[in-house]
Amino acid sequence: MADANGIDVTVPPSGTGCVECLATEDGWWFNLRRCAQCGHVGCCDSSPSQHATAHFKETGHPMMQSFEPGEEWFYSYPEERKDPNGPDLAPPNSHPEDQPKPGPAGRVPDDWESRLHPK
Numbered sequence: 001m002a003d004a005n006g007i008d009v010t011v012p013p014s015g016t017g018c019v020e021c022l023a024t025e026d027g028w029w030f031n032l033r034r035c036a037q038c039g040h041v042g043c044c045d046s047s048p049s050q051h052a053t054a055h056f057k058e059t060g061h062p063m064m065q066s067f068e069p070g071e072e073w074f075y076s077y078p079e080e081r082k083d084p085n086g087p088d089l090a091p092p093n094s095h096p097e098d099q100p101k102p103g104p105a106g107r108v109p110d111d112w113e114s115r116l117h118p119k
Helices: 051-059
Strands: 032-035 041-043 063-066 074-076 081-083
Touching (some): 032 051, 051 063
Antiparallel strands (some): 032 041, 063 074
8 A cells, every 4th residue: 555655665566677668569768667656667758658657647656766776766746856765665676787778678779869858
């Protein structure tokens, strides 16, 4: 059950990559984000499809955490604010370190940099 901040520390991530990108033949991502409420893993706003933000808009789940190795920060969509602190979520806390960035392997176009959304 999520706390008042929309965080459920007991829910594991939905997988090692963006759920929606993996469901297509040509989906790919730059960075991954994890919903702190339900564990949904989606791609960041720099990625072509921006599935993490779409998940927030669809569900209203307010908090997400970076799902990149070595990054632990949270982001509050309602407050539009990054926070370096937050509770420990159920493991794993990132995609596997040997997973390529961008990913997934074999789907990233050669001109991927020109397809990123500006920050």
